[in-house]
Amino acid sequence: MxxxxxxxxxxxxxxxxLLPSPPSSSAAPDGDGDAYALLVLNQRLPRFAPLxxxxxxxRVCADGGANRLFxxxxxxxxxxDPDEVRRRYKPDVIKGDLDSIRPEVKEYYSNMxxxxxxxxxxxxxxxxxxxxxxxxEKLAIPNRSNLCILVLGALGGRFDHxxxxxxxxxLFPTNRIILLSDDCLIFLLPRTHTHxxxxxxxxxxxxxxxxxxxxxxxxxxxxxRWNLGKPPTSSIQYQQQLVLNLQILSPDxxxxxxxxxxxxxxxxxxxxxxxxxxxxxxxxxSLRHHS
Numbered sequence: 694m695x696x697x698x699x700x701x702x703x704x705x706x707x708x709x710x711l712l713p714s715p716p717s718s719s720a721a722p723d724g725d726g727d728a729y730a731l732l733v734l735n736q737r738l739p740r741f742a743p744l745x746x747x748x749x750x751x752r753v754c755a756d757g758g759a760n761r762l763f764x765x766x767x768x769x770x771x772x773x774d775p776d777e778v779r780r781r782y783k784p785d786v787i788k789g790d791l792d793s794i795r796p797e798v799k800e801y802y803s804n805m806x807x808x809x810x811x812x813x814x815x816x817x818x819x820x821x822x823x824x825x826x827x828x829x830e831k832l833a834i835p836n837r838s839n840l841c842i843l844v845l846g847a848l849g850g851r852f853d854h855x856x857x858x859x860x861x862x863x864l865f866p867t868n869r870i871i872l873l874s875d876d877c878l879i880f881l882l883p884r885t886h887t888h889x890x891x892x893x894x895x896x897x898x899x900x901x902x903x904x905x906x907x908x909x910x911x912x913x914x915x916x917x918r919w920n921l922g923k924p925p926t927s928s929i930q931y932q933q934q935l936v937l938n939l940q941i942l943s944p945d946x947x948x949x950x951x952x953x954x955x956x957x958x959x960x961x962x963x964x965x966x967x968x969x970x971x972x973x974x975x976x977x978x979s980l981r982h983h984s
Contacts, residue, residue, distance in 0.1 A: 701969070704886035708871075708878065708893045710748055710843065711741055711980070727841045730828045733758035733784070734821060734846030734858070735793055738765040739875040745843055746782055753828060754784045755820035757793030758846060759802060783807060788827055789820035819857045821847065825865055840869065847872035848879070859975065863906050866973060879977040888968040890976065892916075892961050900978040901957040902968065908950035909972035916966035917959050921947035949974075 710729060731749035733742075735757030743766070746752060754762055766782045767775035779801070787794065787802060788810040803809055812823050821844065828842060847858040862870055862881040871880045882888045882902075902912065902921070913922030949955050949972075961978065968974070 701885065701887045704883070704888050706880070706888060706890045706976075708896055709891075710745065710841075711895050712893060713744070727839050728837070730840060730842045732821065732824050732828070732842060732844045733762050734844065735761055736846035736849045736874075737761065738769060738845055739873060740769065741873075742766065742845055743769055743782070745845070745873075749843070751786075751828065752784045753786045753788060753824050754802075755824045756787070756789030756791055758820075759784065759787045759794045759798050761846060763798045763801065780805070786810060786827065788812060788824050790816070819854075819861065821858050821861050822864065825861060825868065825870065829865070829868055842868065842870045844870060844872045846874075848874040848877065859905060862975070863973065873980075875980070875982075877977055877979050879975055882968055882970065882974045882976050884970055884973050888976075890916075890966040890968070892964050892966060892978075895981050896978050897961045897981070898979070900959050900961050900966075900976070901955070902949070902959070902970075903955050903957070903975040903977065904949045904951070904970075904972050905975050906973045908948065908953075909970045909974060910948045912947050912949055912968070912970040912972075912974070914966065914968050916961060916963035917956075918962050919956070919959050921949070921956060922969075 710727070729745070729749045731745055731752045733752070733754045735755070738761055762782060762784060763779060767773070767778045770778050783802060783805050784807050786808045787799070790813040791799070791809075791811050792813070799809065810827065812820075815823065818826075825842060829837075829840070844858070848855055858872060859879070862872070862879075866881060866883045869880070871878055878896075900917070902914070904912075911922070914920045947954065968976070
């Protein structure tokens with residue numbers, strides 16, 4: 694008798710936080726929806742930074758991210774007084790080794806009541822790593838089980854910084870962390886789950902699945918133009934596979950690795966994408982620029 698395929702819990706993903714009017718449950722401060730923490734790194738703020746700021750329950754700048762907040766937020770709100778914008782968009786915490794924040798910016802936010810946390814003694818972890826640890830371990834956040842950490846400025850700029858930020862996703866695989874830029878977002882898909890990704894109107898069409906942490910010998914998907922692995926042969930089989938959370942291994946399952954196949958420049962073709970893999974994968978999808 695063939696071995697029973699492993700039963701995996703379903704992990705659902707949605708980027709409704711990027712929509713002007715997300716579902717009320719995800720925005721309710723005391724409801725059962727997601728609790729958002731916003732981290733700002735030292736790259737130019739994306740156009741939707743004010744929207745995410747208002748959605749977040751806690752806002753943390755990683756070192757030079759405070760410079761970006763001070764300089765860029767007034768530019769994103771050109772019809773408003775810059776000084777009033779800076780007073781309104783004040784971070785709760787600035788944390789890091791503090792070698793990038795300008796002295797006048799540090800003094801400004803300190804005088805406004807922002808907590809300044811100097812971690813210059815720790816040179817073995819990145820500022821993003823320090824901030825993730827601080828948010829997940831030190832801050833009193835309601836509904837911590839629903840915590841979703843949104844990171845601005847993690848993509849773009851120096852490649853080694855980008856890789857360090859992606860490495861943080863692998864260092865905190867049980868935390869929901871989303872890295873965002875004006876052009877795309879990325880997050881980790883832990884191999885312990887079947888993943889159901891709801892595609893929002895602001896997302897797509899281009900997407901990718903990348904095995905950065907380790908090669909994947911078996912990956913199956915649905916909902917993409919070029920699906921990986923052997924798709925279900927009928928809608929009934931698809932529903933059974935989704936409900937039972939089974940990864941059905943077959944000779945047609947797709948392996949991915951650097952030096953071999955990786956799924957880049959794929960296209961989402963359905964409102965929901967499902968993914969199973971025996972390895973942690975990075976999911977990335979483009980963000981539309983609406984006029």
